[in-house]
Amino acid sequence: MPVNCPHGSASDGDAHGSGRGTQLRGITRRAVTALGSLGLLGLFLNSCSDEDGQDPAAGDDDTAGDDDTTGDDDSASSTGPEDCDETQSNPEGPFYAGNSPVRNHLNLYGDTGTELLVTGRILDADCAPLPLAVLEIWHADPAGEYDNSSPEMRYRAQMAADANGNYGFQTLVPGAYLDGSQYRPAHIHAKLWVGGVERLTTQLYFRDDPYNSIDGAVSDALMLDYSIDGSGAWNAGFDFVLPQANG
Numbered sequence: 001m002p003v004n005c006p007h008g009s010a011s012d013g014d015a016h017g018s019g020r021g022t023q024l025r026g027i028t029r030r031a032v033t034a035l036g037s038l039g040l041l042g043l044f045l046n047s048c049s050d051e052d053g054q055d056p057a058a059g060d061d062d063t064a065g066d067d068d069t070t071g072d073d074d075s076a077s078s079t080g081p082e083d084c085d086e087t088q089s090n091p092e093g094p095f096y097a098g099n100s101p102v103r104n105h106l107n108l109y110g111d112t113g114t115e116l117l118v119t120g121r122i123l124d125a126d127c128a129p130l131p132l133a134v135l136e137i138w139h140a141d142p143a144g145e146y147d148n149s150s151p152e153m154r155y156r157a158q159m160a161a162d163a164n165g166n167y168g169f170q171t172l173v174p175g176a177y178l179d180g181s182q183y184r185p186a187h188i189h190a191k192l193w194v195g196g197v198e199r200l201t202t203q204l205y206f207r208d209d210p211y212n213s214i215d216g217a218v219s220d221a222l223m224l225d226y227s228i229d230g231s232g233a234w235n236a237g238f239d240f241v242l243p244q245a246n247g
């Protein structure tokens with residue numbers, strides 16, 4: 001189940017950090033610029049701003065961002081399905097831990113890698129935004145290693161969509177890793193929650209990864225198309241379309 005800031009917050013690294021300025025520590029200037037241009041900076045500014053221990057999926061509007069700071073939902077250049085086909089599920093894999101820290105930026109550890117910014121929307125099957133939906137992600141570090149034991153829970157996060165269903169996160173491109181006798185391509189695992197109920201488990205892949213063709217779980221419908229900016233950072237968009245809730 002999603003929880004609220006069990007292992008830290010966007011202001012980690014500053015024991016006295018209570019102001020929003022300190023919450024930007026883990027975000028690079030380039031990401032701030034990119035997010036600002038997408039109208040998504042408010043998502044980061046509000047990440048884990050609640051300190052009342054409430055579940056971000058439980059309906060606290062404060063966790064969903066601020067209308068005034070997140071802009072309109074046309075600003076996110078997502079490449080998700082235009083016809084609102086439900087996002088395909090994909091295997092959870094063995095490394096899900098749950099209780100991920102609430103944050104939008106995961107590039108916090110000084111690892112060498114390629115910066116990645118992913119933005120998009122969380123929608124229901126009727127294409128309506130789900131403003132209180134929670135996206136939980138986990139992925140390998142650039143060297144292809146999962147953090148399965150440290151209290152930092154590296155490269156694991158959960159975040160609430162803003163009032164328009166927008167989400168965004170900044171991280172490093174995951175590395176491929178050996179799974180048995182062959183490599184899995186770079187991928188990001190994702191779970192989507194609405195009202196504390198899990199609605200989807202899937203994985204996102206990267207176009208042109210050399211290992212895509214040998215991995216049985218890879219699907220074209222789960223592919224992140226990305227552009228590379230002048231600094232080499234990858235910018236990708238993906239809209240999640242959740243299946244209808246059971247019952």
Ligand SMILES: [Fe+2]
Nearest residue numbers: 093095187189
């Ligand atoms: Fe994985």
